Amino acid sequence: MKRGWQDIQTEALRRIQSREWPPGGLIPNEAELARELGCARATVNRALRALAEDGWLERRRRAGTRVALSPQRRAQMSVPILRQEVEGLGKAYSHRVISRKIKGGLLHLEGLHFADKAPFAAEQRQVNLSEVPQMADVDLDQISANEWLVQNAPFDRGTLEYAAEPASGFDTKHLECAPAAPLMVLRRETFSETAMVTAVRMSYAPGHAVRLVI
Amino acid sequence: MKRGWQDIQTEALRRIQSREWPPGGLIPNEAELARELGCARATVNRALRALAEDGWLERRRRAGTRVALSPQRRAQMSVPILRQEVEGLGKAYSHRVISRKIKGGLLHLEGLHFADKAPFAAEQRQVNLSEVPQMADVDLDQISANEWLVQNAPFDRGTLEYAAEPASGFDTKHLECAPAAPLMVLRRETFSETAMVTAVRMSYAPGHAVRLVI
């Protein structure tokens, strides 16, 4: 007899992967499993709920629990903070502001991020000053806009999109790469409850890859 | 007084975002919150655990719960199944096998995926036949290798990596794009407990973007 919910989860996952519980198939209900495995229903619930969150199972009230047809496990990545990304590579992080101007309530920023003094990424950003007025006074030589915003402007929703783009003139100049070289470009917009907080285009130096954990 | 754990979660998130609980700060313990909010400790636990999983809080036994210093929310994406990706765009999915040969226990595949008859992605794949011997008999005109493997070869671990690369000769030919055009390339390897199951290089037609949900 298993004990903790993690053991129950392991056992359930084994049955899924061994096809004892085939894809699309209905599995025994919680009460039954609890009896079979010798634990409380709440424990089974905890285990199955976790598996459902990971995409292995699909659960519906009254209809029961079935094994997901295409076990789409979800890949996760954390919203990148460049400093951590660079330091995670064992390199020294630094950054430089290229330009900074305010126009129509928006702060327009251009900046460059370095890993061991080699250009790592170039950033073009707009910040909505009516959402984060303090941003106007931040010394961006001390802390990068990215970092300051992540720590000081919690957001509710956002979009995040990677694309492969040819290096623009801006990229070519600052990342020291060939014109139209294939670059990984990240676009991100974040919103508070009421309005857009910041929008960024971040172009990474050639060779950058986005790794996800499954 | 709040009721469900989701309400507790909402209230806690409000306090975090309003900086009533500042970043790095210790928050009241579960028992205290339960008393304050008029619910059982288990309910508070559920709410705070969920927030910790989302990266808002850091919890340690005895030490208590504190607000994460850099609230790195995690972005999620599901491991892409091309059919679903294409159909999600409201287009008709189809695919074609370009080549198929077996060499040294490995099945080498090249294939092409279409959205409404326009090339969507080109695939180069190796499958370890000693891990999934049935794969040798699958009619790949009926079901794509991707799809078959996802449904029939559950894996334990894997790597997934996106990069921007110049179109190779293979890409140029099959995706109908300019030579060395910037393409989004996905590399994925999946492993069973014991060995590599499959390795893929998937190059997407120009303009493809990877969107993540925050």
Next chain:
DNA sequence: GATCTGAATATGTCTATACATAATTACAAA
């Protein structure tokens, strides 16, 4: 001062029980 030891404490988890909620099913009425 340095190190070990045990008490204290916050989170982690399990249990039994109860009720809530969604969805299906069965059945009755139109």
Next chain:
DNA sequence: TTTGTAATTATGTATAGACATATTCAGATC
């Protein structure tokens, strides 16, 4: 047949109480 309604059922959630476990902290010992 269609439509409305009530019973059924599996999951979802809340609760109190108990014990487990990891860490910290305060003393005691060296």
